[in-house]
Amino acid sequence: MKHFVKTHKFTILVLLLLALTLPLQAYVGPGAGFAFLSSFLILLLTLFLALFSFLSWPFRFLFRVIKGQRAYKKSSINKLVIIGLDGMDPALAEKYMSEGKLPNLKKIKNIGAYARLQTTTPAISPVAWSSFMTGSNPSKHNIFDFLSRDPKTYLPGLSSARIGKPRKILSIGKYNIPLSKPEVKGMRKSIPFWKILGEKGVFCTILRVPLTFPPEKFSGHLLSGMCAPDLKGSQGTFFFYTTDKEKIRKRESGIIIPLNKNGNTIKTYISGPENTLLKKEEEIRLPLIITVDKEKEEALLEVSGQKIVMKKETFSDWIKLTFRPGLGIKIKAICRFYVSQTHPHFEMYCTPLNIDPEKPALPISNPFYYSVYLAKLLGSFITLGEANDTWALNEGVLSEKAFLEMTYSNHKEWENMLFNAINKTKKGLITCVFETTDSIQHMFWRYLDKANPSLEKNHTKMGVKVIEELYQKMDELVGRVLEKLEKKSDLMIMSDHGFKSFRRGININSWFYLNGYLSLKEGKKDSDEWFKDVDWERTKAYALGLGGVYINQKGREAKGTVQAGEKTEALKKELINKLTGLKDEERDTVAINKVFDRDELPSGPYINNCPDLIIGYNKGYRISWDSVTGKVNGIVFEDNIKAWSGDHCIDPEVVPGIFFCTKKINTTSPSIIDIAPTVLELFGLQVPYHMDGRSLLDGQNLPSDQNKKEKGKKK
Amino acid sequence: MWLFNSIFGRLFEFIFFPFINMSPWIGMIFISFLTALLMLFIFRFTSNQQGIRQVKKKIIAHLLELRLFKDSLSITLKAQGNILRYNLKYIGYSAKPMLVLIIPIFLILVQLNLWFGYQDLAPGQKAILKVKMEEGHDLFDINIAIEPSSALNIETSPLRIEEEREINWRFLVKEKGVHDITFIINGQRFTKKIAAAQNPLSKISQSRVQRNFIDELFNPGEAPLPGDIPLKTIEVTYPPQRMNLLGWHIHWLIVYFALSIIFGFSFKGIFKVEI
Secondary structure (H helix, E strand, C coil): CHHHHHHCHHHHHHHHHHHHHHHHHHHHCHHHHHHHHHHHHHHHHHHHHHHHHHHHHHHHHHHHHHCCCCCCCCCCCCEEEEEEECCCCHHHHHHHHHCCCCHHHHHHHHHCEEEEEECCCCCCHHHHHHHHHHCCCHHHHCCCCCEEEECCCCEEEECCEEEEEECCEEEECCEEEECCCEEEEECCCCCCHHHHHHHCCCCEEEEEECCCCCCCCCCCEEEECCCCCCCCCCCCCEEEEECCHHHCCCCCCEEEEECCEECCEEEEEEEEEECCCECCCCEEEEEEEEEEECCCCEEEEEECCEEEEEECCCECCCEEEEEEEECCEEEEEEECEEEEECCCCCEEEECCCEECCCCCCCCCEECCCHHHHHHHHHCCCCCCCCCCCHHHHHCCCCCHHHHHHHHHHHHHHHHHHHHHHHHHCCCEEEEEEECHHHHHHHHHHHHHCCCCHHHHHCCCHHHHHHHHHHHHHHHHHHHHHHHHCCCCEEEEEECCCCCEEEEEEECHHHHHHHCCCCCECCCCCCECCCCCCECHHHCCEEEECCCEEEECECCCCCCCCECCCHHHHHHHHHHHHHHCCCEECCCCEECEEEEEEHHHCCCCCCHHHCCCEEEEECCEEEECHHHHCCCECCCCEEECCCCCCEECCCCHHHCCEEEEECCCCCCCCCEHHHHHHHHHHHCCCCCCCCCCCCCCCCCCCCCHHHHHHHHHHHC | CHHHHHHHHHHHHHHHHHHCCCCHHHHHHHHHHHHHHHHHHHHHHHCCHHHHHHHHHHHHHHHHHHHHCCCCHHHHHHHHHHHHHHHHHHHHHHHHHHHHHHHHHHHHHHHHHHHHCECCECCCCEEEEEEEECCCCCCCCCCEEEEECCCEEECCCCEEECCCCEEEEEEEECCCEEEEEEEEECCEEEEEEEEECCCCCCCCCCEEEECCHHHHHHCCCCCCECCCCCEEEEEECCCECCEEECCEEECHHHHHHHHHHHHHHHHCCCCCCCC
């Protein structure tokens, strides 16, 4: 007691004073008024919400019964946690397990199940995660790549979502005043399994699963993951500020802002979104003043009414920015800064402008205030889909150390969200996907492959153990989740694909050009980005995205040359024959294992949006950087010398994912499309017929009528 | 103390000078606005802004939790517990600025009471003049005479109330203006100002008190009486003033309190003050 009094002297004094001064509050005026009015309102609101919650509970229960939401009635479990470790590779996991480096995963393997998880064709995250959530093949969920193409323009678009302008606009003077919200349309089709669970009253929290932007309405909580844009509408545009004129050049996915130093002061700006309020759209800029202290190796940033002292090689916290396009409208964003150098040149990195989760400019969660809740409770967090800025490392703007620091900092935010959800879910499903594994493997794989050309250019001492430590960190995470599991709870850990080294890039468009399938305009020997100099009227096929090849088909493409039907089929066969087994003569290695004809892949309502052919590259190969962006030249094979040295956009058979489950499963070769039916079965729900996957359980959890059907299917 | 009261009083006269011929509401709105700005300024520099910001975030988070987890009784109860906990913390964070604010607010309130607390007297209106004597002096032995100005008419002979140690007169106001009334006690002369039908907004001093820190603090309108005389206070019973809002007669303190809070909340964003 004495100790309590001693340590809480001030609190006690304050409480005493408050008790004594309560009747005098009115005379203390606004100072006390602010505090007590706010407190009183909060208490009143709390009581009202509590009362409302209690009184409405019987009605909500009745409503659920009437709607048939008799949750958990046939469920064999109370709680299921699914941890997605994007890109965790089975070969590495098995190796580290055998070396005793992943004790928690090994434990799950021993008590439950472990298998390599068959991925989708193509083995690309948005495709695989869409199949994970819908239990369907890509032709049913409409996602075939990161990019889709517009056959009218041959230009790429994001496959996951379309962000359009508001439909109704009022034009006054220089302004276009929106009278409706901008159109945000998700392109992924079919039904995620959590929507089915939610309809039946199973409580679900879905965190950062790719392809959940825009967030769909369902009875549960969801925070969007991969494909959620930044405030500029891109998938992540970083900023690099430098006074070094020699470093000013184009950087992929970034904006370089040259700086001029005036004494110790630099006046510059943050490049914001386009001002769509103006008829003549222009970028909104936020003034940024930097005062450099060479001696202390720090910089003072003044932006959006804040002063931030930045130590060299240290990330700032999330900084809130307010962009004002006019008419009193505010657009909120958050970002982090990193000063990499103070002298002789000043250099600073700024993350892409993330949508502020506390005041989201676009919907990023369901319900919309779920992101507000998470931000208020746990602090600001990264909302960008492609959270870990791999391009900043690729382009030499961030060091490996800084990249890892930022990546693990993002990871920590997601862990906090996961454990908050686990702690608050007594019954239900929690799914959280961590892209940490994917990003770090992409950027550090070369250290596992001595033959990777990028190792020579990008080699640091710290890189050698990074992937092993990554796997161990994920294992620790699994261990902490295991500790939280109660009775009748299960845990699944899975990845959407594995990883392999990316040594050589293949420019398929150049191969088409050199082999007469793609023609350039008269006098041109190469083409700039996005097929700028391609002569479409003399082109038969082109490649776009990470694995797709399209036939330039008449009636479909704007300047199509190949008749649909027999001609297209013949051309496809010809290309399959020529490309399958394509050899990299320089390395005497087969570069392409197989080419998939879309007509031979599982069919579905959206098969027409699938590329005509999908290329299954061999280990060590991938489509080249230039080919992805539609550049054409005379070089087919080239070394990959970027830090991005691991990849998975290759033959799906070569890059399966991992699957761990605390329950035994009925097969040694599960597929990613089997997870959704398995989850539904665990909660005692029927698997809808549109799902292509099968439950990995032995059927004892299925409702009896479904059980019969399943057995029939297996026969 | 009188020097301070005099300067502070002059400041308020200066502030209210443009509004003396207008409705008292205008002056009230203006002073509430100024007070709100002062309070915001003091609140910003004396409170733990970061702490308040964090606590408010937590409170909102747990309020949202009530909505997000409405079907879970245990989470709802925990959220309510957390809201109360953070609410107490919030009050704790507000205590320091509140304690700091007490001093300026008290001084302001005392001054405002001079301007908004009482109605002045109208010609033809009667009022009581009270003289309070120190202990140890026999009220019936004191030689007290009264000299009103020509604008005032003393209607009664002095009424001595032994229990209250008071001598009272009733007087009638004959003309507008600020009039002096002089008391002669044991040969010494003391005056008291009496306000009659000045302006819609006017400063009215109800009491003139003997030199004493506390009494002077509460009655800053006139110079204090000397400390060595038997006279303790001279007081005029002005009728209390109420602010008229659409037929509602509201005490000025409530109006001031409400307006300054409204202004405070309205301008907190502009001045980046977390309250």
